[in-house]
Amino acid sequence: MEVINGLKLDKYKAKILQPISILGTEIKRQEFESANGEVFYSDKKLGLATIKFKIELKGNRSEIKTNKSKLLNDIEVCKLDLNDSRIYEGRFIESGDVEVYNNFEVIEIEGKCAVYNGTLNQQNQKSNGKIVLNLESNVITPLLISIKGNGTNISIKSKTFNIFIKELNGTIKIDGKEKTVKNETGENVYKLVDMFEFPKTDFSNNFEINISGTGNFDTNISYYERLI
Numbered sequence: 001m002e003v004i005n006g007l008k009l010d011k012y013k014a015k016i017l018q019p020i021s022i023l024g025t026e027i028k029r030q031e032f033e034s035a036n037g038e039v040f041y042s043d044k045k046l047g048l049a050t051i052k053f054k055i056e057l058k059g060n061r062s063e064i065k066t067n068k069s070k071l072l073n074d075i076e077v078c079k080l081d082l083n084d085s086r087i088y089e090g091r092f093i094e095s096g097d098v099e100v101y102n103n104f105e106v107i108e109i110e111g112k113c114a115v116y117n118g119t120l121n122q123q124n125q126k127s128n129g130k131i132v133l134n135l136e137s138n139v140i141t142p143l144l145i146s147i148k149g150n151g152t153n154i155s156i157k158s159k160t161f162n163i164f165i166k167e168l169n170g171t172i173k174i175d176g177k178e179k180t181v182k183n184e185t186g187e188n189v190y191k192l193v194d195m196f197e198f199p200k201t202d203f204s205n206n207f208e209i210n211i212s213g214t215g216n217f218d219t220n221i222s223y224y225e226r227l228i
Contacts, residue, residue, distance in 0.1 A: 001077065001078060001079050001089065002074070002078050002079065003078070003079040003080075003081055003087070004074060004075055004078045004079070004080055004081065005081045005083070006080055006081060006082040006083065007081075007082070007083045009055070009071065011067075012057065012067040012068075012070060012071040013057060013058045013059050013063065013064075013067055014055050014056060014057045014058070014067065014071055015055070015056055016053055016054070016055055016082065017053065017054040017055065017056055017106070018053075019053075020051060020052070020053040020082060020084075021051060021052045021053065022049060022050075022051050022115070022228060023049070023050040023051065023052065024049065024050070024228075025046060025047055025048065025049040025139075025228050046139060046140050046226075048090055048112040048113055048114060049112075049113055049114065049115050049228040050110065050111070050112060051088060051110070051111045051113060051115075052095075052096075052108060052109065052110050052111070053108075053109055053111075054106050054107065054108050054109070055071070055106070055107050055109060056104055056105070056106050057071070057104060057105050057106075057107070058103060058104045059103065059104075060103070064104070064105050068105070068107065072093070072094055075092045075109070076091060076092060076093060077090075077091050078092070080092065080111070080113075081118070085117065085118045085119065086115055086116065086117065086118055086227065087115070087116045087117075087118050087224065088111060088113045088114075088115055089113055089114050089115075089116060090111055090112050090113025090114060091111065091112050091113070092109050092110070092111040092113070093109070093110060093111075094107050094108065094109060094110075095108055095109065095110040096108035096110070114226055114228070115226070115227045115228035116224040116225065116226050116227060117136070117224055117225040117226075117227055118224070119224070120222060120223075120224060121133075121222065121223055121224070121225060122220060122221065122222040123220070123221050123222075124218060124219065124220050124221075125211050125218070125219045125221075126217075126218050126219075127151075127211075127213070127215070127216065127217060127218075128211060128212045128213065129211055130208060130209065130210050130211070131208075131209045131211065131219070131221055132206055132207065132208050132209075133201060133206070133207040133208075133209070133221065133223075134205065134206055135201060135204075135205050135206070135207060135225055136205075136225060136227070137205075137225065137226070137227050137228075138203045138204060138205055139203070139225075139226045139227060139228065140200050140201055140202060140203065140226065141200060141201045141223050141224075141225050141226040142175075142176035142177035142198070142199070142200045142223065142226070143176045143199040143200055143201065143221055143222070143223045144173065144174070144175050144176065144177065144199075144221070144222045144223060145163070145173070145174045145176075145199050145219065145220070145221055146171060146172070146173045146174075146219070146220040146222070147165065147168060147171070147172050147173075147174075147217055147218070147219050147220075148170070148171040148184075148217060148218050148220070149168060149215065149216050149217030149218055150168060150169055150215050150216055150217065151165075151167075151168045151213045151214055151215025151216065151217040152166065152167050152168070152213065152214050152215055153165075153166060153213050153214055154168055154211075154212070154213030154214075154215075154217065155210075155211070155212045155213060156199075156209060156210075156211050156219065157209070157210045157211075158199070158201075158207065158208060158209045158210070159202055159207075159208075160197060160199075160200055160201065160202050161176075161195060161196075161197040161198065161199045161200065162195060162196070162197075163193060163194070163195045163199065164193070164194040164195065165192060165193055165194070165213075166192075166194070167192075168192075168213075168215065168217055170183055170184060171183055171184040172189055172192060172193060174193065174195075174198065174199055175198070176198040176199040176200045179198055181193050201223075209221065
């Protein structure tokens with residue numbers, strides 16, 4: 001997914017206007033009713049945040065029409081960097097009224113997106129041990145786990161996932177965000193990993209991951225923390 005710098009929209013003769021409104025995130029649960037009328041609920045799942053902001057486009061009517069079409073096409077599905085130490089990842093479309101003036105136009109954009117901290121966090125563990133992720137928010141964050149080296153019967157466990165690798169010879173990258181399992185050359189090696197869930201945190205601020213196995217291997221946990 002392309003990253004678009006919201007402060008560098010010069011090629012569209014456009015700029016994002018402040019403020020940017022974040023309207024919150026929906027927490028979802030599925031509801032199930034048994035034959036005797038009892039109601040059960042699934043685990044919590046995080047929906048997307050709704051954000052709204054305005055974009056000003058300058059030029060004559062023909063330029064504005066052309067640049068507006070290109071801009072809306074490019075930001076429809078993207079990662080938007082607004083230079084506020086966050087990344088807004090999702091879908092952004094035009095909504096609301098258009099303000100038309102002599103040499104510029106102002107449009108409103110509404111986005112449905114996940115909001116991530118723009119700083120990459122990483123922790124490493126050599127062979128057996130424990131990693132504790134200290135998170136700013138109690139929002140579910142997908143994790144990228146990279147295991148490198150040689151080993152057998154490698155177990156990586158937490159409250160939300162249980163990963164088992166019978167034999168490691170090289171590098172395996174398990175990406176909880178992209179939902180992929182690849183080696184160092186980008187090949188799919190899903191068959192080398194036994195797991196039911198891709199790695200992610202839960203709704204706690206301190207998330208513990210236990211690592212064990214035989215051999216000489218390093219485990220790297222990296223993530224952009226989801227904030228909203």
